[in-house]
Amino acid sequence: MSKQWILKNRPDGTPKDSDFELKDVELPSLKQGEIKIRNKYISVDPYMRPKMSANEDSYTEAYALNGVIDGMSIGEVVESESDKFEKGDLVMNFSGWVDEAIVSEDKAKKVDTRGLPDVYFMSILGMTGATAYFGLLHVAQAKSGDTVFVSAAAGAVGSTVVQIAKAMGMTVIGSAGGREKVEFVKSLGADDVIDYKDEQPVYEQLKAFAPDGIDVYFDNVGGDHLDAALGNAKVNARFAICGMISGYNKSDNVEFENFWQVIAKRIQIRGFLYNDFQSSLPEFESQLAVWLQKGLVKEKHSEVQGIENVVEAFKGLFEGNNIGKMIVKV
Amino acid sequence: MSKQWILKNRPDGTPKDSDFELKDVELPSLKQGEIKIRNKYISVDPYMRPKMSANEDSYTEAYALNGVIDGMSIGEVVESESDKFEKGDLVMNFSGWVDEAIVSEDKAKKVDTRGLPDVYFMSILGMTGATAYFGLLHVAQAKSGDTVFVSAAAGAVGSTVVQIAKAMGMTVIGSAGGREKVEFVKSLGADDVIDYKDEQPVYEQLKAFAPDGIDVYFDNVGGDHLDAALGNAKVNARFAICGMISGYNKSDNVEFENFWQVIAKRIQIRGFLYNDFQSSLPEFESQLAVWLQKGLVKEKHSEVQGIENVVEAFKGLFEGNNIGKMIVKV
Incomplete structure (x- = not known):
């Protein structure tokens, strides 16, 4: 029996419990070339939200109504009718929730953990880390000596950006909401951290921390952070626009x-x-492994059981x- | 006696006659290393508008109050105390209005006209043409086969973009306001032309002309055109943002x-x-000279006497x- 989360309703704004349903489903027997996986870790990510809407303009195909919410997961092969896998193999897969x-x-x-904890392949060595890297x-072409601004710096991608930037000798200004997160971002090595819940606008806080401007902005939120970055950019600044969480649940226009x-x-x-960037994954994996080994970059995640x-x-x-990255341990 | 336009007041919104004054000024005698120029053509350009405001964040330094409005001009040397110039030389200079x-x-x-009309060096072979090129x-990296959208396609820069894009075998959709300008842009070779004064929004018109989307957008106006281009972009589209005339006289925010x-x-x-792009001017000049010679690109301007x-x-x-480019013939 498999437990599967299906999409019951297309959420209107912020997702509600009633938009989803956990079903028990009898799995059929394996056909040739198939494997049965028991997931150990399941990923929940902001990009899933637009896929829950019917919007044809979403990044990728919308989830089907009453269909399973797919996404990245890591599991163990428990049955195999494939020559490529055997029972006990740890595998990345996209079966989702x-x-x-x-x-x-x-x-x-198949995941070769090289002695690293398998959960790392859901966070810093997975999609999250690769997105940051x-x-x-590659996108913002940040280099040693640059002043880098990162929004949602306590989040999955942002916290990795902060660490990679510091590992490479950049000056890093993060942004996060509330004292606990600000402290966390500082603990990652950020030179300065903006608290966006503070009274002072992000624009003003950024100006104070980077009076000469920023070379690079890694955008995870859009909105006022992006506008603040535009207003504090140096000549020839490069912005990587990664995902605008703040916009995922809204249909508001963006104003600059x-x-x-x-x-x-x-x-x-x-x-x-x-x-x-699939073709550059080997470069990413070997670089991150080195940084992890040297302690220049650390894995951080939030776990729900x-x-x-x-x-x-x-x-x-x-x-x-x-x-850090939000992971469900099954 | 020199006639000189000075900035009397910093314009509030759209410039008014009373913001300027034409003065008669006695010129001193020449010092060693100086030349006296009698301008033949004077350029008026959108970029001059923000320089008339005191805004410290303008692209370049603001014009001084009661100072001369400088800018590109072409004139003849009428007196020389320089070894580099002699009387009768045609020179590009920045003396302005x-x-x-x-x-x-x-x-x-010194301008070497290579047999071309000297006014060309104020338009297609000057700053206007180079900006388009x-x-x-270089910026949008447009190439043969691309579908290119150009706003203000009847204007100085836009009309040159249309012609260069056609000379290189691109599909070109222009945008202009009113039937006369639309016809002009068509006469330049544009495949389709949007009339932005039409009832139908720019977004819809662009979608109809480019159902598969655009590869390149050359932006001269910002606002709804830029938003329409974003909404009709192909994957990996490149946008060159040249100047937002529609925003020069306003302090409105931009909404997307x-x-x-x-x-x-x-x-x-x-x-x-x-x-x-100063270092690439020779490339531009020799390429444009070839296209002009072959009749692939034509010079167009509006002239005021x-x-x-x-x-x-x-x-x-x-x-x-x-x-086309607006030029004052002195």
Whole structure:
């Protein structure tokens, strides 16, 4: 019997419990080329929210109504009708919010943990870490000596950006909401941290920390942070636009006071998706392994226990509850 | 006696006649290393508007109150105390809205017309043409086969972008206001032209002309055109942000409905200024000379006669009166 979260209603704004349902599903027997996986870790990510809407303009295909919410997960092979996998193999897969799944052999990837904890492959060595790495170094082309501004710096991607930037000798200004998160970002090595719940606008706080301006902005939230970054950019600044959590649950328009600075400062703005960098994953993995080994970068995540709490964990993303990557341990 | 336009008041919104004054000024005698120039052509450009405000955040230094409005001009040397110039030389200079000026020898550049009309060096072979060329090919990296959208396509820069894009085998959609300008842009070779004064929103018109989306957007106006381009971008589209005329006289914020597409479509947005490409001017000049010779690109400008009509010509830029580059013939 597999427990599977399905999408019952398309959420209107912030997702509610009633938009989802946990079902017990009898799995069929394996066909040739298939494996049965028992998931150990399930990922909940902001990008899942737009996929829950019917909006045809979403990044990727919308989830089907009454279908399973798929996404990254790591599990153990418990049965195999594939020559490529055997029982006990640890595999990355995309079965998502389920505890057990039958997956075709070409939809799973064996994980060589190289002695590292397997949960790392859901966070710093997985999609989260790769998004931080490629966004900072490939998209924004940040280099040693740059002043880098990172929003949602206590979050999954942001906290990794902070650490990579520090590992490479950049000056880092993070932004986070509330004292606990601000302290966490400082503990990651950020030179200065903006508290966006503070009375003073982000623009003013950023100006105080970077009076000469910023070279790079790694955007995880859009909105006033992006506008503040535009207003504090140095000439030839590069912005990597990773995902705008603040916009996921809203259909509000985006308003900028400082967009004209794109010309005045010759700013480069580039949006990106993790998927675009598949061919560079080996570079990322070997670099991160080195930094982890040297202690320059540390893995951090928030963990929620049990398949029944997946929706709770997911909703937490939009309440700003998590520190580091949010992972459900099945 | 030199006639010189000075800035009397910093304009509030759209410039008025009373913001300027035409003065008669006695020029001193030449010092060693100086030349006296009698201007033949004077340029009026949108970028001059923000320089009339005291805003410290403008692209470049603000004009001084009661100072001369400087800018690109072409004139003839009428007196020389320099070894580098002799009487009769045609020179590009930056004396601006004046009929006669004394200029240091290092602030003038001899023009070799290569048999082309001298007015070309104020338009297609000057800053206007170079802005079009570098924005389209260096910033947006447009290439043969691309679908290119150009706003203000009847204007100075836009009309040159249309022609260069067609000369290189791109599909071009222009935008202009009113039937006369739309016809003009079509006559330049544009495949389709949006009339932004039409009832149908720019977004819808662009969607109809480019159902598969655009590869490149050359932005001259910002606002709804930029938003429409975001909403109709192909994956990996490149936007060159050249100047936002519509924003020059306003302090309104910019609002986007489609900014999230920056991520979904991995759009690259880059602002640029003509000044950044000085080292590539020889490439531009030789390429344009070839296209002009082959008839692939044609020079177009609007001309106003007389130093006393400079302000009139300048104000016209913001009323959308000009077709092609606006030049005052002294």
